Amino acid sequence: IDLPGFISTVPALSKVNLENYAAYVEKKIDELNLSHFIMGGISFGFLIANRIPLNGNCKGIVAITPYINSESLNLHPFRKKTYSLFVNMADSFRPTERLWNTPTIRKLARWYSTYPPERVDIILDEMDPKTFFKTGKLILNGNDRFMVQNLPYVLVANPHDTTIKYEYLLKTFKDNISRLLICDTDIEHFPQEICKEYFEDKFPPSKILSLIHI
Numbered sequence: 001i002d003l004p005g006f007i008s009t010v011p012a013l014s015k016v017n018l019e020n021y022a023a024y025v026e027k028k029i030d031e032l033n034l035s036h037f038i039m040g041g042i043s044f045g046f047l048i049a050n051r052i053p054l055n056g057n058c059k060g061i062v063a064i065t066p067y068i069n070s071e072s073l074n075l076h077p078f079r080k081k082t083y084s085l086f087v088n089m090a091d092s093f094r095p096t097e098r099l100w101n102t103p104t105i106r107k108l109a110r111w112y113s114t115y116p117p118e119r120v121d122i123i124l125d126e127m128d129p130k131t132f133f134k135t136g137k138l139i140l141n142g143n144d145r146f147m148v149q150n151l152p153y154v155l156v157a158n159p160h161d162t163t164i165k166y167e168y169l170l171k172t173f174k175d176n177i178s179r180l181l182i183c184d185t186d187i188e189h190f191p192q193e194i195c196k197e198y199f200e201d202k203f204p205p206s207k208i209l210s211l212i213h214i
Contacts, residue, residue: 001028005131022051037131043067050147060152063140065164065189069142074165087136100129148171156203163189
């Protein structure tokens with residue numbers, strides 16, 4: 001399920017906040033009318049997925065390189081403050097599509113980001129500008145208590161993740177979750193192509209089946 005405003009084919013929310021993101025995903029799950037399923041979320045998507053009150057049809061939660069709160073970000077304090085100033089300033093100006101797609105913004109984003117230029121271009125091409133900056137503020141300022149549901153969890157994490165603190169994830173999940181399976185992988189935090197084949201390679205079916213025995 002793609003979050004609103006994260007790709008060009010899914011319109012942005014009129015008001016961007018965690019509650020509306022969660023309500024959107026919950027509605028999409030209800031529309032699928034599944035008799036049973038496993039919930040999964042990548043990065044910020046995990047935070048949203050984990051906020052949804054899941055019914056008995058959900059058999060477990062897979063947290064893939066999950067974002068938990070601003071403490072979990074693998075950012076130097078100076079860079080974190082700089083990002084915060086930038087998104088707050090940009091959000092106050094309410095950037096338009098025209099400004100968002102200017103060569104200057106693209107060059108600036110490529111220069112400052114730690115991600116390869118092609119990943120930066122994908123974000124700029126696909127994301128709604130208001131969604132980008134509003135969500136950026138949520139991520140950089142997030143300090144909510146880690147929520148745990150009465151379900152088994154699988155933590156899929158990369159020890160060399162440059163976006164999220166691996167050790168912080170391990171400690172938080174181990175301290176708060178009793179039924180937990182930890183799977184180390186070399187999965188990218190922002191996969192260039194999200195598809196079935198990619199996840200089968202990085203997270204083989206044998207690992208998925210282990211969830212049943214947690």
